[in-house]
Amino acid sequence: MSTVNRREFLEMAGAGLLIVATAPLSDAQRGGGSGSLETRLHIGEDGFITVLSGKVEEGQGALTELAMAAAEELRVPLARVRMVMGDTDQTPNDGSTAGSGTTPRTAPLVRRAAATARDLLLAAAGRQFGADAGRLEVRDGAVQHAGKKYGYADLARSPELAAAYKEALPANTVVTPAKDWQRLGKPQVRLDIRELVTGAHRFPSDIVRPGMLYGRVLRAPSYGATLDSVDLSAAQKMSGVTAVRDGGFVGCAAPTTFAARKALATVSATAKWKTAEQPSSDELFGYLKQHAKLQERPQAQDRGSVQKGLAEARTRLKASYQVPYVQHAPMEPRAAVAEWQNGRLTVWTGTSNPASVRQQLAETFGIAQDRVRVLVPHFGGGFGGKHTGEAATEAARFAKEAGRPVSVQWTRVEEFTWAYFRPAALIEIEAGLDAGNAISAWDFTNYNSGAAALDTPYRIANTRARFVASDSPLRQSSYRVLAATANNFAREAFTDELAEAADKDPLEFRLAHLDNERMRNVLNAAAQRFGWVERRKKRRPGIGVGLACGTEKNSVVATCCEVEVNRTSGALRLLEVVQAFECGAILNPANLRSQVEGCIMMGVGPALREEILFKDGKLTNARFATYQVPQFHDLPKLDVILLDRKDLESAGAGETPIIAITPAIANAVFDATGKRVHSMPIRASRG
Amino acid sequence: MATIRLSVNGKTRSVDTEPERPLLEVLREDLGLTGTKYGCGEGQCGSCTVLLDGKPAVSCVTTVRAAEGRKIVTIEGLAEGGTLHPVQQAFLDEGAVQCGYCTPGMVLQTVALLQNHPKPTDAQIVDGLNGNLCRCADYQRIMAAVRRAAAATGKKG
Structure with a gap:
């Protein structure tokens, strides 16, 4: 991670000291926010530390993670840290809480601010004790030396002392490396859970x-x-x-x-x-293609020459994929x-x-x-x-x-109807295999839904991956991991078609095209735990196994699953999921497990059932009775493997774990029925 | 308007209200008991679950008149003197909460489930809680919390 232009500064602030850490935001990260990220850390005269962040808590675990980050660097128990989040009068503008950004961008800033506070305490204690700060250390929020104790409360109560260090804030504060973490990296239940289980918390x-x-x-x-x-x-x-x-x-x-x-x-x-005439969901995908804004320069990622690659291919395959609108439908409208x-x-x-x-x-x-x-x-x-x-x-x-x-x-019907939707997607892919049965050309176009995880992670000499905007009939915007779900569904389902054409096992075929070591690791971890090789050989009527992988937001995921398709009714049941996920050094394993399990289960909804239907400008299924989100009945045997890479920067994890479940199910349905899946929600035809 | 006497969390509360109002809205707006949540208004999500005479009920489609004379327990009525109910404690210990909006309904549904099935099988847990939706889809953790609560209650009993 770049540390360019980061800076910290100190201010006196009502009954205590305020340390401010800032880091510039790139244009892409800025969203609706300001030009820099900022975190404020207040040391109170009572010795309590308050972290002030413009990030918000919506169940993803940011509050606990940021408190852990501060406690880690300050060397204090978690109970000594208070969090103030999302209050425009008190907290800095951190932009949107989105894009898995809190972990890679805000948590490091909190750690820097906290480490600066710790260094300041050491320096002030050294001065107080007439000792070399470099020989002192902070334990449980205090420095002890020759029978005397000096803590954050003392620091906050002597602003003149701290002021002496105002100009001398360490330029390159060293944060604690992951291998030495005492609080981060250990499972921690969310700090506000008591208010949530008692109903005392006041939601908006x-x-x-x-x-x-x-x-x-x-x-x-x-x-x-x-x-x-x-x-x-x-x-x-x-x-x-x-x-x-x-x-x-x-x-x-x-x-x-x-x-x-x-x-x-x-x-x-x-x-x-x-009233005005409106398209209906029956004609959605034709409409998106017809209204494609091809005259606008598409977002594209190209390598080699896709035309040449396709022309020289031994085998060429083509497919198109459809992903309907879905609604977030959070429990609180x-x-x-x-x-x-x-x-x-x-x-x-x-x-x-x-x-x-x-x-x-x-x-x-x-x-x-x-x-x-x-x-x-x-x-x-x-x-x-x-x-x-x-x-x-x-x-x-x-x-x-x-x-x-x-x-x-808002009522539930209002939330379904007037909140924005995850964009629908039409995705067209054409690919070629060379004489050695390797993918030699890859032409991928996403209409309407977006460019997230657009490019293929596989080693292919000639590729073109495009996102072409269209005229969306419904109000659309962001949804967990944006278009990465649609793009990864199409890519991974089609990759299985290519593996079949190459007469290769889907796992072997993927590994043969993967240089990304982290993706190889999650694929192997999931396949091994699932027993991929043995289970793939076993043929049982109506039962199929499938796998898929993907990468986005600097994290990697691989999923194996088993499904059952009823031969007479075509009813599809997800029996088992094994998913391996890796997002660098894990900050809070308990929260990470919840996020990964939650992503898988949330992803099961659009994979199996969720689809917004509309006609004459009206939603026809704007209620939970007709738009069926995942329920307890949908819970398969679920096994999550978390790979902890203490040598890598921590990446956010609330999004990417959702991208592999749908294609894994699609590929398992093919394994069970012999029929390929080209649309979400997945409907198994009778085998 | 009518004066309706409600027994809520062991206390008698008197409310002047239109008797056809949903119990959910009276609990939240008249009695300040905001732990009971609106999720759909149609009895389809379980967020507004309360116990009526010990049985789970969706308070969004229960009129306040229908609740008169019955013992109502809301999430605020479970903990006793600062000690969490074993089901609340199990959700806390298991960390079976993400956004937490469905949690009060889940907890009360679990209390009712464990009254009927003190040692529930997984299939009984799934059937008992299936009407309660969690959009964070934290179902795996919640299952674990219910098993933990059953084990804790079993030991106690």
């Missing part, structure tokens, strides 16, 4: 403010419909109801959700809409509470990008950003689906009109 939808109302928003009956006219008068006559129309925004706020719903029903009954006071706006909401939501609110209401405060309590799941702040804006509109705090909580 649980925030209550004095005199608060509950708001409900009028939604269009279909995509593309615009409001022609509406009559608020009946709602306005209802006791305690604030009915609002502001351009296209119409809604009712009332002392209870029940009253708001009733008021909105009277409004909805009077609403006249202009979008929610926000907004409150105006003296022209200042405070909003509590579940978003992975508090700084961007603050900016959006400031622009919407024409006020300066420093008059808006966005607080993000640990919220109920995001999976890439909560980068925006729709509920925040809605709550703020209501609150402004009502003159009271207002809570807006």
Whole structure:
């Protein structure tokens, strides 16, 4: 990892010391955030350490991981570290909590800030004791020397002493190498778990403010419909109801959700809409191809000449793959509470990008950003689906009109319909095998869904991998690991077709094309634990085994699985999964295991069932009864192997473990039925 | 509007409300018991699970009138004097929580399951909890927590 331009500085800050560590962000990492990452670490006069980070907690484990990182370098028990996250008045702008970025970018920054604090303590203690700081060490948050003790509380209580070191902050603070970790690298249950199991934690939808109302928003009956006219008068006559129309925004706020719903029903009954023609899910993939923006320069990764490679190939194969829209459907739908006071706006909401939501609110209401405060309590799941702040804006509109705090909580149907979707994909691949049965040409085009994990990890002399944008019928944006799931599904399913054409075992065929040592390691680890070689030879009616691998975000994954296909009904059942994952030095093995298991099981949904259906601008399955996400019944025998590479930088792990399960299932279905899979969700035809 | 008397977590609470309101909304908005979560409003996800006379019920499709005169237990009513219920303790020890939004419903469903099946088989756990969704899909950890809770309760009993 580059350490260029990193810097730390020290400030006096109310009852203690503040150490700020910054690192520049590349354009690609910046997203909606500022030009640099920043972490602040406060040493209180009570000896408690507070880490202030603009990152947010949504179940992925960032809070615990960052606290562990601070405790490690400070040499204090975890209980001495407090975390303040996602509060635009208190925490720096760290950009979005996205792209597996907290582990590789924010955790190192926290470690640097904490290591700087530790060095400062050593230097100050050395001065206090008249001893050489280099000969002292910090244990349990204190330096002991000749029967005397000097700790972080002492440091914070003597700012003049610390100030003497202000200019002399070590330029190259050394963080503890992974092999010497005492707290990082050990399993740690999430620090806020007690509040979660007792129901005491206040999620954004649980925030209550004095005199608060509950708001409900009028939604269009279909995509593309615009409001022609509406009559608020009946709602306005209802006791305690604030009915609002502001351009296209119409809604009712009332002392209870029940009253708001009733008021909105009277409004909805009077609403006249202009509808617009919309494509349906039946025609989706033709539509995406027809509307491909081929005139725009596609994102491409090329090597050699794919035309030449294909022309010279001994065998050529071709296939196209379809991946429908899916919805994140976090258990907590979008929610926000907004409150105006003296022209200042405070909003509590579940978003992975508090700084961007603050900016959006400031622009919407024409006020300066420093008059808006966005607080993000640990919220109920995001999976890439909560980068925006729709509920925040809605709550703020209501609150402004009502003159009271207002809570807006989206219904499940609203969350399914009006949140953004994971992009649908049409993927076309053509490849050639040379005389030695090696892949010699690879032509891969993703229409519409994105460029993540676009390039092949296999050694192929002639490749072209393209992402071509299209005109999406539905509102689409990020989802856990972006397009890597679609791209890896198509690539890995097709790789099995090539292996068959080459008359090679799928494992052997992949290894023959893989130089990436880390990918080889996970493939071998998963195959060995699964018993790939033996189980592949065993033929049992209706049972199939498959494997797949992949890499993204500097981590690697390989999955083997076994499925059963009912010969008469075609019903598909996932029986067993073995997945090996490696993301460098593991920071918190307990959380990593949860993330990997969760990724596999979340991935099972779009692999087997999840698919957004729409017709005439309306979703036809916007409920859990008809859009069936994974349940306990879907849990196979599940074995996760975590490879710990203490010699490598830690990479994020909340995304990549989702990319290999779908193609592994697809390949197992082929093994069971002899029929290739070309679309998600996977439907096994009768064998 | 009607005055409805509810027995919640061992206390009698009196609420002036439209009797057809969902119990979920009365618990959250009138009684401040926000541990019970809205997930779908249709009884399809189990986030709003409470115990009614000891049996699990989806409070989003239970009217407050229907809950009158019955013993309601919410997640706030499980721990006694700062000591976690064995099921809560098992979820904590197992780390069977990611975002935690489904956790109150999962915990209460598990309490009910273990009343019926003190030593559940894996198939009984799956059947008993299948109506409770976890989008973090932490099902493997939750299964482990339920097994742990069963073992702990078994020892105690």
